[in-house]
């Protein structure tokens with residue numbers, strides 16, 4: 001048996017695993033996207049922190065620079081003051097723009113628009129909020145820039161504030177702000193780093209789970225399927241080998257069988273062509289097979305296949321109807337069928353044939369063709385006729401014997417019952433027959449008996465029966481007389497009288513004995529007992545006995561007499 005692959009189940013498992021795989025991949029993709037965003041956030045946070053720290057640090061540097069330029073502006077010769085004034089202006093405006101950016105955000109500088117509560121508190125709360133300090137400082141610097149040259153002296157209050165007062169408080173506040181910015185930036189980065197680490201861990205966990213729950217079963221399943229496939233392939237290869245072996249074996253067996261079949265066919269053909277039976281097969285239109293015997297018997301040309309016309313041409317005209325029944329019988333209902341007919345031999349002699357026809361049908365019972373054989377039964381039929389003749393007919397006169405007479409008598413009784421006609425039976429015994437045997441020999445006795453038979457037959461109708469009962473006893477059976485008793489008795493008497501007279505005539509007998517022809521003349525009479533009967537309830541033996549008794553009565557009355565058994569009537 002082949003290993004079952006259960007492809008439907010395997011496909012179901014593969015589908016489920018594929019879904020899981022897709023889900024896991026989606027999760028991994030989501031996590032990777034989140035990691036990418038968080039990284040982007042870290043970078044942007046880092047950028048933001050760097051910008052803020054940088055800008056706030058630069059504020060410190062700008063405050064010192066403006067203090068330096070402010071000092072230079074006051075101490076420098078007048079002709080240099082314009083250039084210094086310009087540099088001071090640039091520095092303080094940059095400081096003012098940066099301050100505005102730090103408070104409200106500036107994308108160009110990379111500054112965020114929000115600030116933490118701690119920074120906010122530093123800028124706006126307390127006794128000296130940083131916002132106020134910076135504004136005051138900027139305004140003071142602007143005032144110094146705008147001051148006339150005459151007012152520019154070492155004692156200028158703006159200068160004093162810029163160079164002496166502000167550096168103490170403003171620089172320290174700016175340092176604190178820078179420090180606070182740094183602290184907050186680092187804290188935010190740390191938070192993001194933690195989140196990223198968590199994401200990374202989660203991704204690792206997910207990948208591990210994926211490996212355990214998806215890839216592992218997937219690989220196991222693939223292994224199972226591959227294993228099954230391998231086993232199936234091995235089995236197929238094994239079966240293929242076995243199959244090839246069996247085909248070889250079968251081919252050799254078939255070759256042997258074909259040879260045996262050919263041998264047996266040849267033997268069968270020899271047998272079929274060396275029997276005296278005509279074998280044939282008929283498909284309803286033509287004879288598909290005929291053995292040689294048909295052509296040998298009929299003299300027809302074996303080169304031409306047998307046709308119905310050829311068949312019919314050799315059937316005895318009287319048997320044609322019977323012979324044609326071969327094709328007319330309803331073989332759907334009947335199995336085998338027998339026919340008897342005569343066929344003309346090549347020398348013109350008709351021979352008796354027994355024909356056995358067998359319908360060959362398929363498994364559904366549909367007729368395929370007729371298969372038949374004709375057996376020459378001429379000799380057998382002759383023997384049967386002889387046996388029948390011996391059994392039912394007298395060997396000397398060929399008249400029906402005692403057995404056949406009894407059969408005819410019983411038929412006559414039966415028909416008499418049917419048609420209510422009278423019948424008659426005559427019992428004849430020759431008078432003084434013995435002397436002819438004694439005087440001239442047995443052969444003359446036989447010749448006389450033959451002549452007697454002929455004379456009796458000439459007195460009755462063919463439908464009546466003349467039988468030899470034994471020795472010199474004869475029976476005449478008149479089948480149908482009339483329905484009238486008197487008329488029938490008269491008719492029977494008249495025929496008996498006719499017979500009596502016919503037998504009375506002299507017998508001229510001639511025989512060849514010892515190359516000599518011997519002629520004799522002999523006179524002979526007969527005593528006749530007659531029984532007339534109708535619807536008789538007794539059997540044939542009783543009728544015969546009555547007739548016999550009547551015959552003896554005739555003998556007793558002096559021979560050459562007719563006596564009627566009146567008791568039956």
Ligand SMILES: Nc1nc2c(ncn2[C@@H]2O[C@H](COP(=O)(O)OP(=O)(O)OP(=O)(O)O)[C@@H](O)[C@H]2O)c(=O)[nH]1
Nearest residue numbers: 429430431432433434435437442443445446471472
């Ligand atoms: N030739 C010949 N004789 C036969 C045959 N069968 C019987 N017989 C003889 O026929 C004779 C019949 O004898 P019976 O009927 O007794 O004698 P019968 O001479 O006819 O005398 P009645 O009948 O009394 O008138 C016998 O001699 C038989 O041998 C036969 O087939 N051929």
